[in-house]
Amino acid sequence: xxxxxxxxxxxxxxxxxxxxxxxxxxxxxxxxxxxxxxxxxxxxxxxxxxxxxxxxxxxxxxxxxxxxxxxxxxxxxxxxxxxxxxxxxxxxxxxxxxxx
Amino acid sequence: xxxxxxxxxxxxxxxxxxxxxxxxxxxxxxxxxxxxxxxxxxxxxxxxxxxxxxxxxxxxxxxxxxxxxxxxxxxxxxxxxxxxxxxxxxxxxxxxxxxxxxxxxxxxxxxxxxxxxxxxxxxxxxxxxxxxxxxxxxxxxxxxxxxxxxxxxxxxxxxxxxxxxxxxxxxxxxxxxxxxxxxxxxxxxxxxxxxxxxxxxxxxxxxxxxxxxxxxxxxxxxxxxxxxxxxxxxxxxxxxxxxxxxxxxxxxxxxxxxxxxxxxxxxxxxxxxxxxxxxxxxxxxxxxxxxxxxxxxxxxxxxxxxxxxxxxxxxxxxxxxxxxxxxxxxxxxxxxxxxxxxxxxxxxxxxxxxxxxxxxxxxxxxxxxxxxxxxxxxxxxxxxxxxxxxxxxxxxxxxxxxxxxxxxxxxxxxxxxxxxxxxxxxxxxxxxxxxxxxxxxxxxxxxxxxxxxxxxxxxxxxxx
Numbered sequence: 001x002x003x004x005x006x007x008x009x010x011x012x013x014x015x016x017x018x019x020x021x022x023x024x025x026x027x028x029x030x031x032x033x034x035x036x037x038x039x040x041x042x043x044x045x046x047x048x049x050x051x052x053x054x055x056x057x058x059x060x061x062x063x064x065x066x067x068x069x070x071x072x073x074x075x076x077x078x079x080x081x082x083x084x085x086x087x088x089x090x091x092x093x094x095x096x097x098x099x100x
Numbered sequence: 101x102x103x104x105x106x107x108x109x110x111x112x113x114x115x116x117x118x119x120x121x122x123x124x125x126x127x128x129x130x131x132x133x134x135x136x137x138x139x140x141x142x143x144x145x146x147x148x149x150x151x152x153x154x155x156x157x158x159x160x161x162x163x164x165x166x167x168x169x170x171x172x173x174x175x176x177x178x179x180x181x182x183x184x185x186x187x188x189x190x191x192x193x194x195x196x197x198x199x200x201x202x203x204x205x206x207x208x209x210x211x212x213x214x215x216x217x218x219x220x221x222x223x224x225x226x227x228x229x230x231x232x233x234x235x236x237x238x239x240x241x242x243x244x245x246x247x248x249x250x251x252x253x254x255x256x257x258x259x260x261x262x263x264x265x266x267x268x269x270x271x272x273x274x275x276x277x278x279x280x281x282x283x284x285x286x287x288x289x290x291x292x293x294x295x296x297x298x299x300x301x302x303x304x305x306x307x308x309x310x311x312x313x314x315x316x317x318x319x320x321x322x323x324x325x326x327x328x329x330x331x332x333x334x335x336x337x338x339x340x341x342x343x344x345x346x347x348x349x350x351x352x353x354x355x356x357x358x359x360x361x362x363x364x365x366x367x368x369x370x371x372x373x374x375x376x377x378x379x380x381x382x383x384x385x386x387x388x389x390x391x392x393x394x395x396x397x398x399x400x401x402x403x404x405x406x407x408x409x410x411x412x413x414x415x416x417x418x419x420x421x422x423x424x425x426x427x428x429x430x431x432x433x434x435x436x437x438x439x440x441x442x443x444x445x446x447x448x449x450x451x452x453x454x455x456x457x458x459x460x461x462x463x464x465x466x467x468x469x470x471x472x473x474x475x476x477x478x479x480x481x482x483x484x485x486x487x488x489x490x491x492x493x494x495x496x497x498x499x500x501x502x503x504x505x506x507x508x509x510x511x512x513x514x515x516x517x518x519x520x521x522x523x524x525x526x527x528x529x530x531x532x533x534x535x536x537x538x539x540x541x542x543x544x545x546x547x548x549x550x551x552x553x554x555x556x557x558x559x560x561x562x563x564x
């Protein structure tokens with residue numbers, strides 16, 4: 001099953017100009033738990049998806065909101081020359097097809 | 101007596117839960133009138149609007165321009181002003197004019213004074229400035245009191261000098277000082293969005309953790325609801341928690357929707373850092389009052405012993421011009437990774453014949469890898485692409501020269517197997533080269549350690 005088949009929300013945005021924050025939200029406990037345990041959401045796997053090292057990836061489970069937060073170090077600061085997404089609102093796309 | 105004095109007096113005489121109206125999370129993009137008016141009916145003790153964010157990028161801060169349209173900004177400000185004056189409660193506006201530096205603040209104040217004149221309003225206006233003294237900041241850099249945020253490189257005195265504008269994010273202290281001065285309307289330059297709402301209740305002894313948590317949610321209006329939206333939201337705060345209720349009937353604040361909101365644009369869902377301390381949400385609890393109201397408890401406040409102010413600055417890095425063009429030839433699309441650098445070399449050899457290579461030229465190929473940080477290998481080629489060539493050069497003339505030359509040589513570049521010898525590009529309009537004005541980058545995104553952060557943000561009070 002793909003992450004886009006199970007998550008209710010998959011979104012990205014800046015958390016300040018040097019970090020991207022990706023939120024995965026789920027409709028129920030079971031979906032949340034299933035994804036929270038998925039090896040495809042390890043720091044290494046996410047890093048590979050974004051061309052980053054695992055050190056630039058943080059994964060924070062947030063059971064109270066039935067959500068998982070992923071924080072990435074932006075390779076290019078928001079608005080710097082070469083940035084592709086100043087708000088960081090379209091960087092969720094690589095997550096959609098992640099197999100759970 | 102003015103509005104803030106009256107509210108403080110009322111609450112000190114007879115303590116009761118306080119009501120806060122989060123009118124708009126992005127003033128200048130429209131405040132829906134029905135929900136705003138519904139929010140005036142229970143007579144909130146304060147109406148707050150956030151006007152700015154760092155998300156919009158460095159250009160607005162650097163250039164000193166608002167992100168919002170002047171007429172829309174005026175419409176929103178007028179709605180908020182008339183609403184607040186009609187029920188005689190303080191109106192608090194943070195991060196004036198999108199980026200909160202002097203030109204943004206002045207532009208916002210000019211609109212407010214103009215509305216007051218046109219509508220015959222009279223009020224006491226408090227103004228908090230957020231621009232930092234360059235001399236003092238250079239001294240702080242020398243003293244080692246400035247540290248980069250999120251691995252931002254160390255700040256240098258040269259960067260301080262070169263920044264077009266540098267602002268600090270003021271916290272609750274300056275807002276409290278202003279609200280204590282008996283004012284009706286408070287307009288702040290760059291400010292923590294939480295300070296807009298949390299300053300008044302903490303003056304009255306309401307718990308700081310709850311006040312800041314409430315503020316963090318209502319500054320985004322009804323974004324914490326399902327469905328989320330920009331309609332005004334009402335929060336009712338007591339000593340043990342607060343209740344959230346959207347002023348738009350269809351938006352429900354549910355325990356999950358409100359809890360999930362603490363993820364929004366935050367790197368850490370359990371901690372919010374403020375100049376005076378940090379909000380600890382580890383024990384925050386969300387319960388349904390009914391199907392559209394949520395009660396929130398449990399937020400704790402950890403006072404800092406080492407106060408810090410987040411500082412932001414933007415520096416001009418040149419003038420930007422772009423070429424906008426599409427392509428649909430499969431051979432061109434298949435070979436674009438060779439074609440674009442080859443044409444860039446042709447352009448360089450021409451425009452640098454009698455001038456230094458003083459510009460940068462970058463391409464984004466939309467349809468292939470224009471958006472994603474790392475597009476995966478092996479994706480099938482798209483049927484069409486959109487090509488943007490972006491030049492940043494010392495002058496607008498130079499940037500225009502580069503993109504105009506680029507247009508001509510990319511249009512007519514011969515590549516292996518080319519069939520379409522009349523032209524490689526589809527222009528959606530002409531001229532396809534657009535001069536975008538000065539380009540900026542954030543060159544200050546740091547924490548300034550200072551024993552007295554409030555002293556950085558002077559208050560002026562005027563009678564309008």
